[in-house]
Every structure is written in C-alpha cells, then in structure tokens.
Amino acid sequence: MLRKPIEGEKKVFMTGNEVVAWAALAAGAEIMYGYPITPQNEIMHYWTRLAPRFGRKFLQTEDELSAGFTTLGGVLSGVKAFTATAGPGNTLMQEPMSMAEMMRIPSVVIIQQRGGPSTATVIYSQQEVTMTCFGGNGEGLRVVYSTASHQELFDYTIKAFNTAWKYRFPTFVLGDGYQAKMREPLEIYDPELRGIQLVDPEPYVVRPGIIGIDREAAHLRNTYNTEEELYEVISGHIRDYEAVAGEIEEYETWAIEDAEIVVVSHGVVSRAARMAVEELRASGIAAGYFRPITLRPFPVKHLREIADRVKELLVVESAYGQLQKLVQIAIYGSNASISGHLKPGVGVTAAEIVAKVTELRHGKDKGGIRK
Amino acid sequence: MNSLAQMPRCWRLASKPHKFCPGCGHGLALKALGIAIDELNIQNKVVFGCDIGCSLLAWDFFDVDTVQTHHGRTTPVIAGIKRARPEVIGIAYMGDGGGYAIGSQHLVNAASRNEKITVILINNTNYGMTGGQMAPTTLLGQKTETTPYGRTVEEAGFPTQGPEMVKAIAGENAYVARGTVANVRQLKRFFLRALEHQIAGKGFSFIEVLSSCPTNWRTNARDTWKFLEEEMTKYFKVGEIGVTAAEKEVAACPE
Numbered sequence: 001m002l003r004k005p006i007e008g009e010k011k012v013f014m015t016g017n018e019v020v021a022w023a024a025l026a027a028g029a030e031i032m033y034g035y036p037i038t039p040q041n042e043i044m045h046y047w048t049r050l051a052p053r054f055g056r057k058f059l060q061t062e063d064e065l066s067a068g069f070t071t072l073g074g075v076l077s078g079v080k081a082f083t084a085t086a087g088p089g090n091t092l093m094q095e096p097m098s099m100a101e102m103m104r105i106p107s108v109v110i111i112q113q114r115g116g117p118s119t120a121t122v123i124y125s126q127q128e129v130t131m132t133c134f135g136g137n138g139e140g141l142r143v144v145y146s147t148a149s150h151q152e153l154f155d156y157t158i159k160a161f162n163t164a165w166k167y168r169f170p171t172f173v174l175g176d177g178y179q180a181k182m183r184e185p186l187e188i189y190d191p192e193l194r195g196i197q198l199v200d201p202e203p204y205v206v207r208p209g210i211i212g213i214d215r216e217a218a219h220l221r222n223t224y225n226t227e228e229e230l231y232e233v234i235s236g237h238i239r240d241y242e243a244v245a246g247e248i249e250e251y252e253t254w255a256i257e258d259a260e261i262v263v264v265s266h267g268v269v270s271r272a273a274r275m276a277v278e279e280l281r282a283s284g285i286a287a288g289y290f291r292p293i294t295l296r297p298f299p300v301k302h303l304r305e306i307a308d309r310v311k312e313l314l315v316v317e318s319a320y321g322q323l324q325k326l327v328q329i330a331i332y333g334s335n336a337s338i339s340g341h342l343k344p345g346v347g348v349t350a351a352e353i354v355a356k357v358t359e360l361r362h363g364k365d366k367g368g369i370r371k
Numbered sequence: 372m373n374s375l376a377q378m379p380r381c382w383r384l385a386s387k388p389h390k391f392c393p394g395c396g397h398g399l400a401l402k403a404l405g406i407a408i409d410e411l412n413i414q415n416k417v418v419f420g421c422d423i424g425c426s427l428l429a430w431d432f433f434d435v436d437t438v439q440t441h442h443g444r445t446t447p448v449i450a451g452i453k454r455a456r457p458e459v460i461g462i463a464y465m466g467d468g469g470g471y472a473i474g475s476q477h478l479v480n481a482a483s484r485n486e487k488i489t490v491i492l493i494n495n496t497n498y499g500m501t502g503g504q505m506a507p508t509t510l511l512g513q514k515t516e517t518t519p520y521g522r523t524v525e526e527a528g529f530p531t532q533g534p535e536m537v538k539a540i541a542g543e544n545a546y547v548a549r550g551t552v553a554n555v556r557q558l559k560r561f562f563l564r565a566l567e568h569q570i571a572g573k574g575f576s577f578i579e580v581l582s583s584c585p586t587n588w589r590t591n592a593r594d595t596w597k598f599l600e601e602e603m604t605k606y607f608k609v610g611e612i613g614v615t616a617a618e619k620e621v622a623a624c625p626e
C-alpha cells in the first residue's frame with residue numbers, strides 16, 4: 001500500500017476541493033466522515049477516489065450531526081480524522097464542535113461557506129464567520145484559519161491538523177464556495193520535505209497497556225456536578241487558549257507603515273482588497289492592507305497597533321458585519337474610525353473598494369450598507 | 372451462578388456505591404454488562420459510550436475506557452471509533468429518549484449500515500433524568516409529566532417497538548434482543564451474544580432492556596416490579612428477535 005501521497009513537489013491546476021483532499025492526505029489524515037452538501041461535496045468525491053490507494057478510509061453518515069460525532073470518535077481513537085461541510089451543515093456541526101471544544105478533541109473541519117440559511121444559495125458567501133468562530137454552547141475556544149487562495153487551502157489544511165493535535169482545540173479551515181469550485185495553480189508538496197513536522201496523533205481511548213496494571217481506564221465526560229467544577233475546567237481551557245493564542249495568530253499586511261486608511265478583509269475578498277490598495281497607492285492615496293488569517297484567535301494586538309496609528313479602517317466583507325464586529329472588539333477604545341463595505345452573499349471587486357475609499361477620503365460617503 | 376452475587380471485576384470500585392436512584396434498573400443492566408465483559412475478558416478492548424440522561428451517571432462506572440457524549444449522539448461517537456479502529460469493541464449505552472427520539476436517525480442508520488457495534492438501550496418508559504416526561508416508549512394510558520392524563524394514540528401514537536424496528540431494518544446482519552432487568556441472567560446471555568456477534572465481525576447488535584424508574588413512576592418496590600414484569604411485558608415482548616429456533620437453543624444452553 002502506498003503511504004506517501006505526494007513525492008517531492010508538484011505544480012498543479014486544481015479546484016479548491018481537490019486541493020483539500022490532497023492536503024488532508026499529505027497531512028496524514030486516516031479517515032474522513034462526511035455528509036453531502038454543496039459546495040464541499042467534491043472534497044468527499046476526491047477523498048473517496050484517492051483514499052483507498054493510500055490505505056485511508058471514508059464513512060458517509062446520515063447527517064452532519066453524525067458526521068461531526070463520528071469524526072470525534074475517530075479522533076478519540078487516536079487517528080487524524082476530519083470532516084467538511086457548509087451552511088446548514090455547519091449549523092448542525094456546532095453541536096459536536098462544542099463537545100470537541102469542551103473535551104479538547106483535536107478535530108479538523110473544512111468549511112466551504114455558502115450564502116444564507118437552509119438552501120438559500122449554494123454558491124458563495126462569508127456569512128459563516130460568527131458561527132464558525134463562536135457557534136455552539138461554549139466560549140469559542142477554536143482555531144479558525146481563513147484562506148484566500150488554493151495555495152493557502154493546501155498549506156492551512158495541513159497546518160490545521162498540526163494545530164489541532166498540538167494545542168487540542170477544534171480547528172477549522174474556513175474557505176468558501178469560490179475557493180471550493182474554481183481552479184487555480186498551486187504547488188502541492190510532501191510537508192516533510194519543507195521541514196514541516198507532522199504532529200503525531202495519540203489515542204484518548206484504547207491506549208496500549210492493560211487497565212489497572214500499566215494504565216488507567218479513560219473516563220471522558222462532559223457532565224459536571226456543580227457549576228464550580230465546570231467553571232474550573234473551562235477556566236483551565238481558557239488559560240490554555242490565551243497562553244497559546246499569540247503563537248497561533250496569523251495575519252498579513254501590505255503598505256501599512258505610512259497608511260492613513262487601512263482596508264481590512266479576509267478570505268478571497270482580500271484578493272480584491274490587495275489589488276485595490278495597490279491601485280490606490282499608485283494614484284497617491286496612502287492606503288494599507290490588513291488581513292487576519294486566523295479569525296479565532298483574532299490577531300488583536302497587531303490590528304490594535306495599526307488602529308492606533310491610522311485615521312480610518314475600512315472593513316470589506318461578503319457578510320453584514322461579521323468581520324466588522326471582530327474588528328470593532330479588537331480595536332475598542334482606539335481613535336481610528338471604522339466604516340464597512342458589507343455585501344452579504346456576493347463578491348466584491350477591487351474597483352468597488354477603490355471607489356469606496358475614494359469616497360471616504362472625500363468625506364461624502366452615502367450609498368451602500370453602513371452600520 | 373456465583374458471579375451474579377459479586378461485583379463484576381470491571382466495575383470501578385471508586386465510583387461505588389453508584390449514583391442511580393434506589394430501585395433503578397440501570398445498575399442491574401450495568402451489572403449484567405459488567406459480567407459479560409468479564410466473561411469475555413475484553414476489558415482492555417472495550418470503549419463504552421454513554422449518553423445524556425441517567426446513563427451519563429455511568430461515565431466513570433467501569434474500569435473500561437469510557438466516553439460520555441451528547442444526548443442522542445452516542446451511537447455515532449462509537450461508530451466513529453469503530454470505523455477508525457476496527458479492533459475496538461464499541462458499546463453505545465443510552466436511554467429510550469436518547470435512542471428512539473433525539474437519536475433515532477443515528478440508530479436507524481447505524482443499523483442499516485450494519486455498523487459493527489453493540490447498542491444497549493434502557494427502556495424505562497420515560498425520560499428519567501429530566502423528570503419523567505413522555506418517552507417514545509411510554510405505554511398507552513401511562514401518566515407522565517407531559518401526558519398527565521395518560522398517553523393516547525391520537526396525540527402521541529403507539530409506543531416504539533425498537534428491537535422489532537431494528538430487526539426489520541438490519542435483517543440477517545443484526546443480533547437483536549429485548550431483555551429485562553427482572554431476569555439478569557438472561558440479560559447477561561443476550562449481552563454475551565451481542566458482544567460475540569460484534570467480536571466475530573458479523574455486524575450490528577442491539578439490545579433493549581426493560582428497566583425500572585421508581586423515582587418517576589412514583590412507585591414503591593412492589594408496584595415497581597409489578598409494572599416492569601406485568602405491564603411492560605404485555606407490549607414489549609422479551610426474547611431474541613428474528614433468531615432461529617436452533618440458534619435459540621444454543622443460546623439457552625446453561626452457562
């Protein structure tokens with residue numbers, strides 16, 4: 001049986017969903033549990049075609065509750081397991097993920113966001129930010145990577161398994177319908193060749209040994225007798241999360257040093273934002289670019305430093321202020337003002353952002369949805 | 372014979388005496404299961420999953436690896452473990468609410484996929500932990516907190532006959548039985564058969580256990596046993612389901 005899915009490095013031209021399947025293989029994922037929903041279906045399609053060649057497994061469950069909980073089972077048994085979903089499936093996935101959060105189960109979930117509730121549209125949106133970062137009953141102790149390109153889908157899917165197993169918090173790769181379906185060039189590679197050490201999984205149950213002789217039986221629970229007992233456990237998780245947040249946080253900036261207005265965006269929208277900022281710079285406007293790569297934990301310190309220096313932030317997203325809220329919380333108390341270019345469920349072009357910034361600079365902003 | 376008088380070896384002493392109400396059937400069912408685990412000598416290979424509901428009180432009941440999960444989701448957690456690690460012996464333990472109401476989709480689909488796990492479902496005709504509401508198994512005419520005048524067909528349909536349903540779905544592949552805590556010896560035999568079915572890699576096994584809940588039934592010792600042995604068994608037939616006479620004979624052999 002072949003074990004190494006990718007030898008060396010390869011230039012490829014693929015859809016995002018295919019990229020995720022390759023990345024999960026490269027990361028050493030042993031089993032995928034899944035339930036069909038557009039636009040993530042092809043992750044399962046590619047996985048079911050590729051996985052048997054490398055001795056990996058798949059289970060199609062009856063719904064996303066089950067896909068989430070079977071994934072937790074896989075992880076508990078000590079293998080790298082993952083699932084993928086979108087939209088209403090993400091909603092159902094929040095129940096298992098609140099268990100993962102509380103029991104520190106390193107599950108990996110790929111989300112390819114789509115628009116609106118239930119069927120709504122099956123295409124594109126950035127409306128799953130709040131749910132992915134804070135969904136479920138709990139405190140949102142998760143890691144959420146928002147990717148902007150196929151290269152990042154590959155890189156961060158591999159990283160997600162490492163982050164999950166290293167820190168033991170559920171980890172999400174937040175893509176979207178465009179990333180899922182469009183084709184783009186990228187390099188896929190054997191992570192070890194690039195010095196990326198894959199974190200080994202460990203079983204939570206059925207560890208080697210004999211109970212009562214060389215090991216204790218595992219008693220994993222999420223039931224607590226008193227509020228205080230629960231408080232103590234959650235406080236411990238929060239302490240752990242805060243201690244490592246700085247290590248996990250990632251962001252990207254451009255032309256930020258002397259910027260007067262900074263465009264803040266995430267995911268594919270940041271590709272338009274970057275293009276817009278380049279154009280604005282060429283026309284002499286001191287615009288800058290900031291993109292959080294981790295939406296949870298949010299790179300608060302870095303954005304705050306920027307906000308303390310600049311006059312204005314423009315948040316651009318394909319949602320009605322989900323990123324904007326994170327930004328507002330992060331820079332609370334700073335003097336920078338925040339405006340939004342918020343377009344729930346639709347894409348954003350560079351030209352629109354240029355127009356918006358120009359308008360703001362001339363102090364005559366009127367149109368669009370503003371908070 | 373003697374084994375019934377003692378605590379199973381795989382019971383965890385530190386968590387005894389257990390936390391179920393006096394007269395509760397959960398303890399007896401877990402005793403039968405404990406003896407079955409001992410007899411098969413599988414303590415190191417079992418992963419025991421318990422639901423929310425009174426079954427969660429079993430999260431530290433055994434000296435076997437245990438995971439307590441969400442209401443109705445024990446079946447997929449155990450199925451997920453088994454799919455990733457086929458050598459594990461997976462036992463999902465739940466109430467009638469957890470298995471027939473909120474988790475019914477998981478039960479139905481695990482059965483039809485023939486997951487090689489053992490599901491044990493405690494039928495006490497009500498939701499115990501939340502204070503005695505109607506369950507899918509509440510008998511017609513039975514009073515609960517949400518059927519204060521007694522369950523009617525018009526409002527709530529017929530009580531779920533789970534093993535019969537599972538057998539219809541899973542067919543030949545499954546080992547299915549209904550036992551009762553009023554006959555622990557027989558119950559243990561059913562558990563043994565179910566676990567052996569799993570160990571042999573044959574497929575799904577499902578055991579419903581008729582059990583008592585004196586707290587919510589508001590019954591004294593005599594009325595508890597009367598309801599369990601006389602009322603419940605009229606509708607819920609105890610025995611192996613869909614097992615041939617020859618197989619039954621083998622099963623009935625003395626221990």
Ligand SMILES: Cc1ncc(C[n+]2csc(CCOP(=O)(O)OP(=O)(O)O)c2C)c(N)n1
Nearest residue numbers: 423424425426442466467468469498499500
């Ligand atoms: C999603 C969800 N809904 C409801 C509950 C509340 N709840 C806790 S236990 C329970 C009933 C359990 O009854 P059953 O499964 O029959 O087990 P028993 O307590 O009788 O052993 C319910 C509804 C919950 N914990 N989670």
Ligand code: SF4
Nearest residue numbers: 391392395425499584
């Ligand atoms: S409420 Fe009923 S089922 Fe729950 S422990 Fe008490 S007697 Fe047992």
